[in-house]
Structure formats: C-alpha cells, structure tokens
Amino acid sequence: MKSYKENLFKGITYTSALFVLFFLLSIISSIFKEGITIFGTIGIKDFLLGTAYYPTQEPPKFGVFSLILGSVYVTAGALLIAIPLGLGAAVYIAEIASLKIKEITKPIIELLAGIPSVVYGLFGITFLAPAIRQWFGLDSGLNIFSASIILGIMIIPIITSMSEDALNTIPKELREASLALGANKWETITKIIIPAAKSGIIGSILLGFGRAIGETMVVLMVAGGSAQIPHSIFSSVRPMTSAIAAEMGETVVGDLHYYALFALAMVLFVITLISNLITELVFLKQVKK
Amino acid sequence: MVDNQLQTTNLNLWFGNNHVLHDVNLGIKGKKITAIIGPSGCGKSTLLRTFNRMNDLIPEAKITGEVLLDGENVYNPKVDVTSIRTRIGMVFQKPNPFPKSIYNNVAYGLVIQKKYRKSEIQARVEESLKAAWIWEEVKDRLHESAMSLSGGQQQRLCIARALANNPEVLLLDEPTSALDPQSTAKIEELCLDLKNRVTILIVTHNIAQAGRISDYTAYMYLGELVEFGETNKVFTVPQDKRTEAYLTGVYG
Amino acid sequence: MNRRKLSQYVGINLLRLCLLITIAFLFLFLYIIISKGIGVISWSFLTQPPLKGMTEGGIYPALVGSFWLTLLAITIATPLGISTAIFLRCYGKPKWLMQIVRISINTLAGIPSIVYGLFGLAVFVNLLKFNVSLISGALTLAILALPLIINSGEEALRSVPGEFYDASLALGATVSQTIMRVLIPTALPNILTGIIISIGRVAGETAPIMFTAATFYTLKLPHSLSDEIMALPYHIYALITEGTHAESQVPIAYGTAVVLLFLVLGISALAIIIRYRIRKKRKW
Numbered sequence: 001m002k003s004y005k006e007n008l009f010k011g012i013t014y015t016s017a018l019f020v021l022f023f024l025l026s027i028i029s030s031i032f033k034e035g036i037t038i039f040g041t042i043g044i045k046d047f048l049l050g051t052a053y054y055p056t057q058e059p060p061k062f063g064v065f066s067l068i069l070g071s072v073y074v075t076a077g078a079l080l081i082a083i084p085l086g087l088g089a090a091v092y093i094a095e096i097a098s099l100k101i102k103e104i105t106k107p108i109i110e111l112l113a114g115i116p117s118v119v120y121g122l123f124g125i126t127f128l129a130p131a132i133r134q135w136f137g138l139d140s141g142l143n144i145f146s147a148s149i150i151l152g153i154m155i156i157p158i159i160t161s162m163s164e165d166a167l168n169t170i171p172k173e174l175r176e177a178s179l180a181l182g183a184n185k186w187e188t189i190t191k192i193i194i195p196a197a198k199s200g201i202i203g204s205i206l207l208g209f210g211r212a213i214g215e216t217m218v219v220l221m222v223a224g225g226s227a228q229i230p231h232s233i234f235s236s237v238r239p240m241t242s243a244i245a246a247e248m249g250e251t252v253v254g255d256l257h258y259y260a261l262f263a264l265a266m267v268l269f270v271i272t273l274i275s276n277l278i279t280e281l282v283f284l285k286q287v288k289k
Numbered sequence: 290m291v292d293n294q295l296q297t298t299n300l301n302l303w304f305g306n307n308h309v310l311h312d313v314n315l316g317i318k319g320k321k322i323t324a325i326i327g328p329s330g331c332g333k334s335t336l337l338r339t340f341n342r343m344n345d346l347i348p349e350a351k352i353t354g355e356v357l358l359d360g361e362n363v364y365n366p367k368v369d370v371t372s373i374r375t376r377i378g379m380v381f382q383k384p385n386p387f388p389k390s391i392y393n394n395v396a397y398g399l400v401i402q403k404k405y406r407k408s409e410i411q412a413r414v415e416e417s418l419k420a421a422w423i424w425e426e427v428k429d430r431l432h433e434s435a436m437s438l439s440g441g442q443q444q445r446l447c448i449a450r451a452l453a454n455n456p457e458v459l460l461l462d463e464p465t466s467a468l469d470p471q472s473t474a475k476i477e478e479l480c481l482d483l484k485n486r487v488t489i490l491i492v493t494h495n496i497a498q499a500g501r502i503s504d505y506t507a508y509m510y511l512g513e514l515v516e517f518g519e520t521n522k523v524f525t526v527p528q529d530k531r532t533e534a535y536l537t538g539v540y541g
Numbered sequence: 542m543n544r545r546k547l548s549q550y551v552g553i554n555l556l557r558l559c560l561l562i563t564i565a566f567l568f569l570f571l572y573i574i575i576s577k578g579i580g581v582i583s584w585s586f587l588t589q590p591p592l593k594g595m596t597e598g599g600i601y602p603a604l605v606g607s608f609w610l611t612l613l614a615i616t617i618a619t620p621l622g623i624s625t626a627i628f629l630r631c632y633g634k635p636k637w638l639m640q641i642v643r644i645s646i647n648t649l650a651g652i653p654s655i656v657y658g659l660f661g662l663a664v665f666v667n668l669l670k671f672n673v674s675l676i677s678g679a680l681t682l683a684i685l686a687l688p689l690i691i692n693s694g695e696e697a698l699r700s701v702p703g704e705f706y707d708a709s710l711a712l713g714a715t716v717s718q719t720i721m722r723v724l725i726p727t728a729l730p731n732i733l734t735g736i737i738i739s740i741g742r743v744a745g746e747t748a749p750i751m752f753t754a755a756t757f758y759t760l761k762l763p764h765s766l767s768d769e770i771m772a773l774p775y776h777i778y779a780l781i782t783e784g785t786h787a788e789s790q791v792p793i794a795y796g797t798a799v800v801l802l803f804l805v806l807g808i809s810a811l812a813i814i815i816r817y818r819i820r821k822k823r824k825w
Binding site for chain 3 (some may be wrong): 005007009010012013014015016017018019020021023024026027030031033084085086087088089091092093096097104105107108109110111112113115116117118119120121122123125153156160184185186187189190209210213214215216217220221239242244245246248249253261262265268269272273275280
C-alpha cells in the first residue's frame with residue numbers, strides 16, 4: 001500500500017518535470033512551424049539580409065536586416081551604459097563598501113530589478129525622449145540613443161547582482177596574499193580579484209545581453225519604430241521585438257505577414273538560445289576551476 | 290646589547306572588547322630564525338600579523354604600543370603600509386598562489402611597484418625560485434598555471450613570491466601544517482638556508498619543529514609573552530613553569 | 542602623493558561614482574513617475590471604470606483583470622513548479638533526464654516575453670481556440686513564471702539541511718512523507734518568497750498578454766475564463782500609444798504606473814522582508 005503511494009508521488013514529480021520539457025518543445029515547435037512557412041515564399045538569405053522591410057505593401061517585402069540591426073544597436077548601446085555602471089557598482093559594493101552600505105544598496109538594486117518594463121517605457125517616452133529632443137535639437141527623441149539609455153538602466157541590476165555574487169566567491173586568502181606582497185586595495189582588486197571572477201562577470205554580461213535583446217516594451221515605446229537602416233545614434237529604429245509587438249495586431253492569421261513575424265520570433269529565439277548556451281559554457285569553465 | 294631588527298614595545302591588541310595581546314615586548318634579532326610557539330588561541334598568529342600590519346584588515350582591531358622595524362614604528366600614520374609589506378614578507382598556512390602563471394605569481398610583488406624593468410623582474414623571478422629551491426622543478430613551465438603544482442610546491446612558490454621583493458624579514462604563519470612530512474622537511478631545510486639572507490619569524494604549533502630549526506624561541510600563552518630566549522636554553526631549562534608545562538606536553 | 546596611491550584614489554572614486562549614478566537614476570526615475578502620477582490617484586480612481594473615452598475615470602477593470610490574471614497564472618504554475626523542484630532535489634534520476642530538464646528550464650527562462658506572447662497566440666488563442674481571453678493569458682503567463690518558481694523552489698529545498706532528511710527516514714518515514722512533512726514545511730518561507738517574487742514579475746508583464754488576453758477597453762468585468770480583460774501594464778501602454786487625448790491620458794497612465802509600481806515593488810519588498818526575517822529566526 002505504501003509503495004503505491006510512493007510511486008504515485010514520484011510519478012507526479014516526474015510528470016511535472018516532463019511537462020517542462022513538453023512546454024519548451026511546444027514553444028519551439030509552434031514558433032518554428034508558423035515561422036518556417038515564410039521561407040516557402042522568400043529565401044532565408046533574402047529574409048535575414050534583405051534591407052527592404054515593407055510588410056504591408058503590395059507585394060510585401062520582408063527583408064528584416066534593418067530590424068536585426070536595430071536590435072543590435074540598441075542592445076550594444078544598452079551594454080555600453082550598463083557594463084561600466086553595473087560592474088563598477090558591483091565592485092564597489094563587494095570590495096569597498098562598508099557593511100552598512102552593503103545592506104542598504106542590495107535591496108535597492110533588487111528593487112530596481114523588479115520595475116516592470118512598461119513603466120520604464122513610460123518614463124522613456126514621456127520624460128526622457130522629450131528631454132533628449134530638446135537638448136540635442138532633434139525632431140524626435142525616440143531613437144537609438146534614448147532607448148539605449150533606458151534599456152541600459154534596466155539591465156544594470158542584472159549585471160550588478162551577478163557580478164557581485166561572483167566577486168564574493170573569491171576566497172579571502174587571495175586578497176591576503178596580494179596585500180601581504182605590498183599591493184594596495186585598488187591593485188588587489190584590479191589585478192587579482194576581478195580577473196579571478198572573470199567567468200561570473202562575463203556570465204552576468206551575457207545574461208544582460210539576452211535580457212536587452214529580448215526586451216519589448218521599452219524599445220516599442222522609445223526606439224522610434226522606423227524600419228530603416230539607422231545611420232546615426234539619433235536614428236529611429238524598429239528592433240525585432242518592437243516589430244513583432246507593433247505589427248502582430250495588424251495581421252490576419254495565415255497571411256504572409258503573420259508568418260514573417262513568427263519567423264522573426266524564430267530569429268530572436270535562436271539568438272537568445274545561442275547566448276544562453278555560451279553563458280552555460282562560461283559557467284562550466286568557472287566550475288571546473 | 291645588539292639592536293633588534295624587529296621590536297615590539299608594550300604592544301596590546303583588542304578585537305572589539307577581546308583583549309588578545311597583553312603588553313608584548315618582543316625583540317627579534319636580524320638574520321636569525323625566531324620561533325613563536327604556544328597552544329591554540331594564544332595569539333601567536335595575531336602577534337605575527339602585527340608586524341606587517343595584516344591586522345589592519347580586521348575592522349574591530351585596535352592596537353596600542355609600537356612595532357619597530359630598524360627603529361621606525363610601522364604603525365606611524367605617516368608610514369606607507371604597502372612599503373612595510375614590501376620589506377616584511379609573509380607566507381601563509383594554506384598555500385595561496387594566485388590563479389596565474391608561475392612566473393606571474395612570483396613577479397607580482399615587483400610588477401606592483403612599477404619601478405623595475407622587465408629584464409630586472411625576469412632576473413629576480415629566477416633568483417627567487419632558485420632561493421626557494423623550486424627552480425629546477427618549474428623552469429620549463431614558468432607560464433603554466435601555479436594551480437597545477439602540488440601542495441608542497443605551491444608553498445615553496447609562495448616563499449619564492451615573497452622573496453622576490455627582497456624583504457628584510459620573512460614571516461611564516463604555520464607554513465607546513467597543511468603539508469605532508471616530506472614537503473615539511475624540505476621547507477624546514479629551506480628555512481635554515483634562507484636565514485643567511487633574511488630574518489625569519491615562524492609561528493608553529495609543532496614544538497619539535499621549533500626545536501629543530503630556530504635560534505630563538507618565544508613562548509606565548511593567553512596573549513602574553515611568557516618566555517623568550519635562545520632555543521636550546523628555553524627547551525632545556527625553561528624559566529617559567531608555564532613554559533615547562535607546555536614543552537612537556539601538559540597542555541597544547 | 543605617489544602614482545600608485547593616486548591610481549587607487551581615482552579608481553575607488555570612479556567606482557563610487559558608478560554606484561551613485563545608478564542609485565541616482567533609480568531615484569530620479571521613481572520621483573518622476575510618482576510625482577506625475579500621484580495626483581491622479583484617488584479612491585474613485587481605483588474603483589471606477591474609465592469614462593468618456595478613456596479620458597476620465599479610473600482603472601478598476603484593469604486592477605480586476607490583473608488580479609485574476611496573476612492569481613490564475615500563479616495558481617497553475619506553483620504546483621507544477623514545486624513538484625518539478627522536488628523532482629530536481631529529491632529524485633533526479635536518471636542523470637541524463639535531469640540534465641535535459643535543467644537545460645529546458647534554463648532555456649525557458651531565457652525566452653523573450655514577446656516570444657511567449659506569440660506562443661500563446663498560436664497555441665492557446667488559435668489552436669486550442671480559447672481566443673483572446675483570461676485563460677489564454679493566464680496559461681501563457683503560467684509557463685513564463687514556471688522557471689522562476691522552479692529555481693527558487695529548488696534553492697529553497699536545498700537550503701534545508703540534509704540532516705533533517707536523514708533523521709526523518711531513520712524514523713521510518715517514506716520519502717514522500719519526508720518531503721511533505723519535513724522538507725516542504727521547513728523550506729516554506731523560502732518557497733513563499735520565490736512565489737511572491739514571481740507574482741511581482743507576472744503582474745508587470747505586458748508582451749505575453751498583448752495578443753492573448755488584453756484589450757484596451759472592455760465594458761464588463763471578467764465573469765468567466767473566456768472573457769477579454771484589461772490589465773494594468775497593458776493599460777499604460779495602450780493609453781500612451783493608442784490613446785487620442787494626450788493631456789488627459791498621460792496623467793492617467795502615470796497614475797496607473799504608480800499603482801502598478803506600488804503593487805509590484807510592495808510585493809518585492811514583502812519578499813525581501815520575509816527572507817530577512819527568516820534568516821534572523823533560523824536556528825540552524
């Protein structure tokens with residue numbers, strides 16, 4: 001009698017775990033099933049590298065290169081802001097800050113991490129973008145520059161908390177050895193501790209990258225929405241995520257535009273998948289040590 | 290009276306409200322090996338760390354009294370602590386090489402100071418590895434990771450690393466307690482060789498080790514310097530009852 | 542001051558600056574949102590539906606919609622998630638299966654939220670014909686929340702000392718009894734913290750519900766699972782991008798944002814406080 005209950009219990013947990021796998025496979029298959037269809041009409045190379053994106057024209061053109069580029073630029077801009085600020089803050093908290101400051105800043109950073117992206121977007125479109133427009137004398141503040149700033153702030157907590165964890169795992173013996181050899185605190189941090197925490201820090205940056213490139217609401221509201229190849233930092237762009245979110249409502253199930261957007265989701269999925277895989281490898285390297 | 294290279298005068302140390310070192314007056318003679326022995330918790334490691342100001346790392350530590358290196362107080366606020374640590378090196382209980390190459394480990398103390406040319410550093414690295422009796426074992430793999438060495442080799446590497454700074458004093462904090470007997474013997478012999486070039490202060494919980502290699506012995510108990518003198522005298526005719534009790538194994 | 546000391550001085554202050562800039566951003570951000578939104582909030586704002594073409598009135602339907610959406614999503618995800626966490630911590634054989642499950646969880650965690658939205662559209666709305674509805678949105682959000690609950694659940698179970706497990710088995714309890722009577726109760730505070738954090742996350746998501754559940758305006762409150770709903774995050778987005786009267790609608794958007802922030806940050810703060818209290822009370 002007892003063993004029947006045991007097996008049932010065990011079976012339930014195994015089933016749940018299998019459900020996770022099932023969900024992943026459903027997501028992959030549904031996205032890919034709908035997405036692949038577009039490649040009957042347009043070749044993969046033309047899709048990925050074509051620069052003419054006119055999905056509502058007759059006949060429609062689906063070259064998404066400008067969308068991909070939009071994602072790349074905005075993400076790059078975000079990382080440019082988030083890495084120095086996020087890492088800098090992490091190193092300060094982990095190595096220099098007093099216990100009191102540590103206790104106060106940790107929850108503050110966690111709070112930052114919990115702010116919904118649509119609120120960031122609201123801030124960007126109603127406050128930051130007009131300010132940028134004024135400061136730089138532009139026609140519109142909705143561009144790569146503004147979106148990068150907001151996106152950057154959004155991913156700082158990810159980089160900070162993970163880098164901080166990585167720095168905290170460095171054993172104090174290494175610090176002691178460095179100081180005992182006559183190095184000062186700064187030299188110890190830059191020459192010994194940060195290099196030793198390298199994998200964790202890189203992992204945090206990769207995670208930030210994945211988050212930024214997959215973010216929808218901020219870029220939807222702040223990046224401008226123009227599906228052209230950007231020519232300056234103040235160009236309006238339409239990253240992949242915005243394209244999907246903005247255009248999905250206008251498509252009919254089963255028309256080419258619908259499939260094209262799923263194909264775009266495929267591209268997005270593959271990019272984040274690769275980024276995740278690299279992150280796993282990076283962490284594997286750290287554990288091996 | 291020959292001037293002592295290192296001298297503590299009325300040294301007291303607290304960790305918070307814990308009075309850990311009581312009025313320690315200890316004089317260390319240059320180019321000799323001095324051992325500090327005593328039961329666990331008697332403060333010997335703490336005393337060792339006052340010489341190179343490693344206790345500064347502990348926020349609750351408070352110190353009164355003086356620690357003199359060649360007559361200057363190392364705790365003088367005008368003194369740059371990093372220069373003290375260049376002149377007084379330290380080897381720790383558990384070998385702690387950096388996750389870098391063997392070469393870069395030994396070169397670290399010199400690179401930091403930013404005043405040596407590459408050729409000088411190379412020469413000093415080789416010389417230190419030779420002085421630490423590990424050159425032959427690593428000369429063909431200087432750019433491999435230090436973590437690939439065995440425990441005994443890592444400890445000799447740490448000694449080489451400390452020697453590269455050409456310190457006047459070398460502090461050894463139970464350097465062999467994490468090592469096997471062969472490595473221990475090797476390092477003990479190494480110390481006897483090194484005392485010609487650098488003053489050695491070694492903390493050990495192994496009384497026999499102190500007897501084997503040291504010229505002078507200091508016995509500490511509960512934060513007090515109970516007895517100090519030439520090793521063979523302290524071991525054969527201890528002046529204090531507590532010293533005698535420790536040496537004969539009553540406690541410790 | 543010599544070169545090395547100067548480098549140290551500059552370096553440390555640069556780091557300090559990074560932290561200060563980050564915190565300054567946060568405070569500026571919160572200040573702007575709260576100052577622009579707090580004026581709109583009143584009891585009627587929270588209890589009235591939108592009026593006069595979304596230029597007046599309140600956000601009550603969005604509050605209700607978000608509430609049901611979150612409640613349903615977490616109710617679906619929690620048993621599934623905790624059960625999987627138990628699998629990972631207490632069973633986990635064969636090893637290759639566990640590896641595959643872990644990889645799946647990590648992959649799911651990394652999928653962008655808009656892709657979840659498309660998945661929900663393709664499967665729940667179209668394939669299973671649930672249409673744009675509360676249930677479609679809740680199911681989509683549930684799968685999104687799953688990795689979070691699993692990971693925090695597993696960590697919570699891991700934090701229980703192995704000795705408790707051994708002691709229970711040594712007294713003759715079965716594995717399932719040990720898990721249900723010892724592990725789960727002991728890990729409960731940490732499990733709850735994880736669930737609370739997931740609630741905060743789910744309540745703030747917009748992209749997954751854009752095509753699966755949310756609508757800009759609906760007259761009635763949701764009565765059944767198949768109703769479309771309004772939701773707080775979507776409401777903010779819709780007011781800004783689909784609204785036609787900026788002067789009256791932007792303040793409402795800010796007000797909604799303040800309410801959403803208050804709920805989400807309040808929930809996160811709750812989780813942090815609970816976790817802090819547990820750590821203090823812990824006797825092991």
